[in-house]
Amino acid sequence: MTRSILSVHNVSKRFGGLTAVNNVSFDVKPGELLGIAGPNGSGKSTLFNLMTRIPFGPSEGQVTFDGQRIDTLAPHKIAGLGLSRTFQKDVEFPDLSASETVHIAATYGGRHARKTGADILDFVDFATDRREMHTTELSVYERKQLMIASALVMDPKVLMLDEPASGLTRPEINALEALLRKISQSGVTILLIEHVLGLLMAVSERLIVLNQGALLAEGHPKDVMQDPAVIEAYLGARAA
């Protein structure tokens, strides 16, 4: 059996009386593209936060990355080991160009930044004639490309993406799908939180669903989405 690259074991996160993530466990195999679904507020982003310790670690439980416990390490150490993430909010530095933004990400990455900004912008197919534009002048999709490029500059083994399709048009979602496949084919393991279920279903090899902080279902995307408990969680949330 292939060893997991990432192993989340019984992790929980409490905020006062609220248990945002409740005793969640799952494993990720090297090279896998794991989808993470769940209604609003089900704990998806909090799960990413406590795995990367940006900005906080778990209240309980263990996270193991590439054979090493990481749940007590500083966030920059975790990133340096090869676990990169993006956030729901796009990259936007009003005074910086696209090139400068990726350059800053590479500089922040220090010795861990193994690729140049230009290489990565090429890789994410960022238009060459748009690279010196200020980030505020870019389209939503270009800002997503930049956000993903900034995470890839660290040459991560695992890339964690938090709702990259939000705000995109249908053609842009198709472009994002192609980009995710390209990143996956380059050997990077991907964890993808996404509300655009068409995209999630198309690219995920396996899917986990969170509901009220707990793991509700796990398996092949088609099977998981037909699970009555998953349908109920989504319809219940929509009806609320």
Ligand SMILES: Nc1ncnc2c1ncn2[C@@H]1O[C@H](COP(=O)(O)OP(=O)(O)OP(=O)(O)O)[C@@H](O)[C@H]1O
């Ligand atoms: N820093 C925080 N302090 C207090 N409560 C928080 C904090 N972060 C998240 N929560 C709460 O934890 C729960 C889970 O939130 P989280 O953002 O992880 O859900 P989500 O599944 O990512 O939601 P969405 O799909 O809307 O992004 C919510 O009830 C949220 O209000």
